[in-house]
Amino acid sequence: MTIPDAPRPGGFPFDDADRQDTGARPPASDTGAPHRPLGSPDARFETFFNDPRWALAMIRATVLEAAHPTIGAALIDNSTFVTHPWRRLRNTFLSMQRMTGADEEARSREAARLNRMHARLKGTDPHRRPYDAMDPGARAWVVATLFESSVTMCRLSGQPLEQGFMEALYAEFQAMLAEMGDEPGHLPDTLPEFWQYYDRVVAEELENTEAMRVILYKLFDHLPAPPLLSGLPTVWAAGRAVVGPVVGAIAVASLPEPFRRRAGLPEMPGAQTLMQGAYLAVGLARFLPTSWMQPANIIGLLEMTPDSDDPRARTLAELQARMKRAGALLRLLTPLPDRPEPAAPPATAAAAEQRQDTENFFRQVLDQTGNGSLDWPDLAAMARELCSRLDLDEPEETRLYDAYAAWWRELQAALDTDGDGSISAQEYAAAAPSLAGPALIRVAEVLFDVTDRDGSGHIDAAEYRALFRTAFHRDMPGAGGATYTRSAFVKEFLAFMSGRQRTTAFDPLIAGA
Amino acid sequence: MNMQQTADGAAPSPDLPGPSDGGPGRVPHHVACVMDGNGRWAQSRALPRTSGHSAAEATVIDVIEAARAAGVGWLSLYAFSTENWGRPSNEVDFLMRLVRRVVRKHAVFLHARGIRCRFLGVTDPRIPPKLARDFDDLMTLTGDNRGMTLTVAFDHGGRRDIVEAARSLLRSNTPAESVTEQTFADHLPYPDTPDVDLVIRTSGEQRISNFMLWQVAYAEWVFPPVLWPDFRASHFLECLHSYRQRDRRFGGVLPNEIGEPRL
Numbered sequence: 001m002t003i004p005d006a007p008r009p010g011g012f013p014f015d016d017a018d019r020q021d022t023g024a025r026p027p028a029s030d031t032g033a034p035h036r037p038l039g040s041p042d043a044r045f046e047t048f049f050n051d052p053r054w055a056l057a058m059i060r061a062t063v064l065e066a067a068h069p070t071i072g073a074a075l076i077d078n079s080t081f082v083t084h085p086w087r088r089l090r091n092t093f094l095s096m097q098r099m100t101g102a103d104e105e106a107r108s109r110e111a112a113r114l115n116r117m118h119a120r121l122k123g124t125d126p127h128r129r130p131y132d133a134m135d136p137g138a139r140a141w142v143v144a145t146l147f148e149s150s151v152t153m154c155r156l157s158g159q160p161l162e163q164g165f166m167e168a169l170y171a172e173f174q175a176m177l178a179e180m181g182d183e184p185g186h187l188p189d190t191l192p193e194f195w196q197y198y199d200r201v202v203a204e205e206l207e208n209t210e211a212m213r214v215i216l217y218k219l220f221d222h223l224p225a226p227p228l229l230s231g232l233p234t235v236w237a238a239g240r241a242v243v244g245p246v247v248g249a250i251a252v253a254s255l256p257e258p259f260r261r262r263a264g265l266p267e268m269p270g271a272q273t274l275m276q277g278a279y280l281a282v283g284l285a286r287f288l289p290t291s292w293m294q295p296a297n298i299i300g301l302l303e304m305t306p307d308s309d310d311p312r313a314r315t316l317a318e319l320q321a322r323m324k325r326a327g328a329l330l331r332l333l334t335p336l337p338d339r340p341e342p343a344a345p346p347a348t349a350a351a352a353e354q355r356q357d358t359e360n361f362f363r364q365v366l367d368q369t370g371n372g373s374l375d376w377p378d379l380a381a382m383a384r385e386l387c388s389r390l391d392l393d394e395p396e397e398t399r400l401y402d403a404y405a406a407w408w409r410e411l412q413a414a415l416d417t418d419g420d421g422s423i424s425a426q427e428y429a430a431a432a433p434s435l436a437g438p439a440l441i442r443v444a445e446v447l448f449d450v451t452d453r454d455g456s457g458h459i460d461a462a463e464y465r466a467l468f469r470t471a472f473h474r475d476m477p478g479a480g481g482a483t484y485t486r487s488a489f490v491k492e493f494l495a496f497m498s499g500r501q502r503t504t505a506f507d508p509l510i511a512g513a
Numbered sequence: 514m515n516m517q518q519t520a521d522g523a524a525p526s527p528d529l530p531g532p533s534d535g536g537p538g539r540v541p542h543h544v545a546c547v548m549d550g551n552g553r554w555a556q557s558r559a560l561p562r563t564s565g566h567s568a569a570e571a572t573v574i575d576v577i578e579a580a581r582a583a584g585v586g587w588l589s590l591y592a593f594s595t596e597n598w599g600r601p602s603n604e605v606d607f608l609m610r611l612v613r614r615v616v617r618k619h620a621v622f623l624h625a626r627g628i629r630c631r632f633l634g635v636t637d638p639r640i641p642p643k644l645a646r647d648f649d650d651l652m653t654l655t656g657d658n659r660g661m662t663l664t665v666a667f668d669h670g671g672r673r674d675i676v677e678a679a680r681s682l683l684r685s686n687t688p689a690e691s692v693t694e695q696t697f698a699d700h701l702p703y704p705d706t707p708d709v710d711l712v713i714r715t716s717g718e719q720r721i722s723n724f725m726l727w728q729v730a731y732a733e734w735v736f737p738p739v740l741w742p743d744f745r746a747s748h749f750l751e752c753l754h755s756y757r758q759r760d761r762r763f764g765g766v767l768p769n770e771i772g773e774p775r776l
Contacts, residue, residue, distance in 0.1 A: 321657070328650035332620040336613070 053282045057153035059251045061145040063215055064206070067263065070138040072209030073125035078133075078377045079211075080385075082219055083363075083370035086226045091388055109393075111179065116397065117384060126210075140177060140186035141201060147173040148198055156254060157279035167191055202256050208263035216251060216265075220244035234327075250275045355429070362425050365497075374411070374423040379404045386447065390466055396450045403439070403446040410439035444493040448486050459484040541710035541756050543587035544580060545732070547724055548573070550716030550740030557740075563607045568742035570615050574622075579746035581626060581661045583753055587707060588663050589633070591724050595670035598639065605639075612667070613644045620651050627660030633702055633725075634669035664706065671726030674701055678727075701727055708732070711756045713749070715741040733759050 066072045075081075081088045095110060121133035147170055154161050161169070170191050177187055188194045221244040225236035252265050253275035260267070366374050368381035383404040387397050414437065415423045417430070451467050452459055459467075464484055548569060555565030573590065580588045592612065598605065623630055632648045648667070678700035682692060685700075698704055709725060709732040717738040721729065735752045737744070 325654050325656075328653040329620070329624075332617050332647060332650050332654065336617065 053153045053157060053279060054150075056250065056254070056279060056282055057149040059215075059247065060152070060254045061149035063212055063251050063255065064145040064149070064202075064259075065142050066211035066215050067206040067209055067259070068138060068141050068201075069125065069129065069205070069207050069209060070131045070135050071142065072207070072211035073123070073129070073131040074121050074133045074138075075211040076209070076214065076371075077123050077125075077131075078121050078369065078381065080368045080370070080381045082214060082222065083224070083368060085219070085223060087385065091385075095388075111181070113388075113393075113397075115181065116394070117387075120380065120384075120401070136183065136186050139180060141205075143173050143177045143187060144194070144198055144201070147194075152254065153279060156276055157283040158276075159283070170194060199258075202259050203262075206259055206263070208265075212263075216248050220247045234330075246274070246278075250278050254279075358429050359425065362428050366428070367425075372425065374415075374428060375421070376405075376408050379408050386467075390450055392450055399446050400443075400450055403443040407437075407439040407443050410437045440494065440497055441490065444490040444497075445486075447493065448489045451489075452486075457486060459489060539757065540584045540753065541733075542585070543589070543707050543709045543711075543728075544585050544753075545589040545591065545709045545712045545725060545729070546576060547591045547712065547714040547722065548741045549714055549718050551742060553716060554740040554742040562604060563611075565742055566608055566611055570611070572741055572744050573615070574619065575746050576744070576749050577623075577628070577661075577663060578626075579749045581628065583750065585753075586661060588661055589666060589706075589709065589725065590663070591666045591669065591722075593634075593667045593669070594723060595634070595637070595668060595673060596723065598637065598668075609641055609644055613641070613647055616644075616647050616651055620654060623651070623663070624655050624658065627658045628655060629658040629660065629662045630655045631662065631664045631703060633664050633666045633674075635667050637668045640668060662706075664703065666725065669724070671721075671723045671729075674725075675727055677702070698727065710761075711735065711752065713737065713752045715739055715744050731761070731763055733761065 066075055079088070095114065115134070118133040122131065124130050150169065151161060151166060174187055178184060188197045221240070223240055223244065225233060249268055249271050252260065253268075253271040255265065259265075362374070363370075366378060368378040369375070380401070383401050386392075387400060390396075392400065411423060412421070415427050415430075417427055418424075448459070449455075451463050453463055453466075454460075551565035551569050552562045553565075554568060555562050558564075576590075577588065593608065597608075630651050632652065635645060635648055678697060681700040682697065687696065706728060709729045712724075712729055712732045712734045714720070714734065714736050717736055719734075719736050733756055735755055737748055737752060739748055
């Protein structure tokens with residue numbers, strides 16, 4: 001739409017579904033829509049989308065999306081937003097940047113990629129109702145919530161939009177849906193009809209879904225620290241314990257009243273005031289220096305790991321080193337308890353450590369969706385992450401997915417002892433050593449092939465950076481400093497995926513929050 | 514020798530001999546202490562062995578301060594060997610608690626003096642996780658300091674380090690011909706550590722006891738009879754003095770001994 005790094009309405013971490021609002025078809029000329037082409041400058045929208053209140057509006061929109069039964073089911077089954085929110089945030093943001101950038105080819109490529117990705121999200125919800133991320137009604141609803149939340153965010157903070165701007169904004173969102181390649185007609189043509197449609201969906205279709213409850217009550221209470229702050233878990237947890245419930249309460253209070261009533265959401269005294277105060281206060285942030293509030297900067301900083309190759313990484317590494325030192329000093333200065341704690345017998349301690357390692361690996365690496373068990377969506381999420389990092393097209397994307405699917409069948413056959421179709425943490429712990437079978441080796445080989453863009457038989461510095469977002473490490477096995485051979489790559493991937501070795505480049509790639 | 518020393522992270526201050534040439538009158542660049550005699554010190558006072566370890570704390574701090582003031586660049590202390598696990602379990606437990614308390618108590622002191630702390634060894638699963646955590650924290654806290662480097666050998670064994678280096682060498686697929694003393698040393702833990710110039714073993718015992726075997730190859734040894742808890746800064750300076758009196762020949766002969774003019 002406007003400048004490349006302007007935040008987009010969909011630029012929020014939580015859902016895969018909100019990527020759907022951006023579509024497959026290059027500019028909407030073929031629909032005959034009257035608005036300006038995407039990528040043209042319009043200062044009004046630029047200012048509008050740079051508003052920090054979007055953070056609150058996006059939480060609200062995401063809750064409303066998750067309350068839609070189809071979207072909610074797709075989210076709960078497939079999304080990694082609970083376990084890897086910062087990675088999600090970055091991916092969604094990058095995708096939106098491409099989708100709204102001036103480069104038409106990049107837009108249509110990204111749209112095709114998103115549509116392929118969403119076409120893979122199908123299944124049945126717990127009530128055995130089928131869901132499909134390509135469902136046009138659901139896609140229209142995503143766009144509707146984004147539009148409605150931006151209008152509401154302005155109303156709630158006491159700066160309602162003028163009618164003319166509101167209509168232009170609606171046209172903008174309609175264009176996004178048209179761009180997705182969806183047939184017209186799922187969103188009403190005019191603004192008055194839109195409000196009728198919106199009220200009807202809120203009154204009749206929305207439900208108190210599990211995905212919605214997860215966002216409202218679980219996500220913020222368990223939000224992992226962004227990589228930058230991972231050295232200070234205590235500080236992060238303390239801040240989160242205060243902020244999490246407040247964010248949840250604000251989101252609930254801003255939902256439409258009829259829906260709150262129907263979904264049985266609590267009415268807390270003072271929540272309305274708190275919510276309006278929050279919108280007002282965040283609105284004031286627009287008076288801060290522009291560069292502080294550039295979402296691209298903020299998101300980049302949150303997601304960046306200190307060993308990444310970004311030019312800012314040195315500053316960041318220094319900052320994190322300081323935080324680590326501060327954390328270390330804090331722990332060293334904490335007084336010890338007067339009485340020595342009874343030491344666990346060493347054998348038990350070692351076994352406990354082993355168990356802890358296995359549990360951590362299961363939680364951080366394998367269970368990507370955070371539902372406590374290993375299922376196909378977890379492995380699909382890994383494949384999805386790798387595809388988007390490497391910016392793969394067909395047929396490489398399908399090759400990688402197929403390799404992961406074969407690995408899933410192998411895992412299921414080997415580990416799913418009770419035959420319920422998914423692998424629990426216990427089943428995994430009982431059979432962890434057998435994780436590295438032929439299908440996993442195949443995954444490593446396919447990953448090597450698609451990473452090795454020029455087919456040279458080794459991964460050079462640029463290819464390495466595309467996958468790991470960092471330069472070669474000095475201590476990398478088999479790396480003479482310049483290239484990474486197939487055997488070394490496969491070996492390291494296997495060591496990582498079988499949980500034997502955690503300190504590799506794969507750790508931030510697959511386990512990073 | 515010289516190569517290793519220029520590779521060390523701490524910049525030697527200008528009034529020091531840079532890379533030590535082993536000549537007389539020099540402050541040793543790397544001093545190591547085998548802290549022996551705690552048990553005998555306690556027994557001679559009819560105290561439990563553990564109180565000897567407690568009394569050692571004051572000596573450790575005294576020696577660190579004396580070494581720093583004398584301009585020693587690297588100080589290594591042998592606190593706990595891999596063989597010490599064979600001691601009675603209550604003594605081992607006591608030592609673990611004591612070390613933890615000492616580390617926490619003096620963390621700020623060490624950091625404020627610009628001392629970079631390292632722990633050599635620390636691999637045994639019997640080490641309490643909380644102690645290992647404190648070691649890590651102290652290393653993190655002081656890792657960027659530019660003053661003296663204090664290496665505490667804890668759960669250390671010289672042979673084990675050499676075996677580990679050999680393993681690491683094999684894992685890196687280094688061809689046999691290209692293994693030299695230098696490339697081998699690069700696989701030892703903390704490869705930037707320079708060779709030890711002077712080892713002080715208190716209590717009069719004269720053994721190596723599997724201590725930093727690779728690094729002590731050319732070290733001078735002194736064996737003051739005083740027990741470690743009684744060892745003080747003055748004793749430390751005496752040891753430095755006796756080091757200065759020695760001719761270090763590294764297996765050769767000094768030029769003036771064979772009558773050649775010194776350049």
